[in-house]
């Protein structure tokens with residue numbers, strides 16, 4: 001039997017709550033972190049795209065990681081930290097700093113964005129990070145953000161490098177490459193779903209878990225969806241998956257995480273829906289539409 005990977009289940013990439021004047025709001029972040037873990041998440045992701053990591057200062061990033069690490073320690077859960085840069089040398093430096101802090105179980109690292117180094121260059125990039133970063137890596141395969149597609153063979157090759165423990169699969173499709181990856185993933189290598197709307201079918205096809213921003217709301221239901229598919233309960237999983245796909249579609253009607261922040265604010269869970277430029281706050285219409293699906297009491301009913 002193939003060993004289960006270490007990273008299975010739901011990892012919630014938390015938003016970074018701000019005040020109306022765009023200051024980091026630490027207490028609401030600590031509350032969100034605790035609530036997500038109490039609701040059944042296997043762990044957290046700090047400094048993902050959803051955290052607006054690109055707009056946080058170094059000091060703010062340290063604060064966010066500390067808050068998330070404290071929550072993870074309290075719940076005995078692993079923390080994954082996003083490290084994104086297209087410069088291999090500075091990525092190594094960031095990973096080593098993260099490793100020295102002893103807060104994170106792994107780093108989530110995208111293929112180098114914007115440069116388009118090709119698959120061989122990407123492989124060389126990750127080989128260097130795995131050899132010198134000092135911390136387990138989860139490859140973030142998100143070509144619509146990086147502009148660097150990866151074939152299933154390249155991802156499987158990455159998975160055979162010591163220190164690369166999984167992939168967040170967010171290619172925008174479940175296609176022949178996805179199926180080949182699921183079929184050829186090395187033992188113990190986690191394939192984690194990263195496209196919210198097609199989460200359920202990817203789990204049905206064999207993904208081990210997920211990193212999905214939608215799980216900032218209705219965390220328990222996303223965790224349940226993963227458990228249902230992993231235990232082979234297809235009928236309830238399909239029903240719940242279809243419902244959560246509608247929620248996810250509504251949450252992604254505008255750039256992530258603007259609608260999610262709007263909904264969390266409407267629910268009174270964060271002090272402000274504010275996002276930092278170049279993001280703009282989501283429209284009232286998108287937020288109120290998503291808020292209908294975000295209310296778990298709406299389950300199995302169609303909001304108007």
Ligand SMILES: O=C(O)C1=N[C@H](C(=O)O)C[C@H](O)C1
Pocket residue numbers: 013045048049050051194195196211212213214256257
């Ligand atoms: O921050 C993340 O991790 C995620 N970001 C994706 C994005 O914004 O493109 C979406 C995914 O749900 C998780």
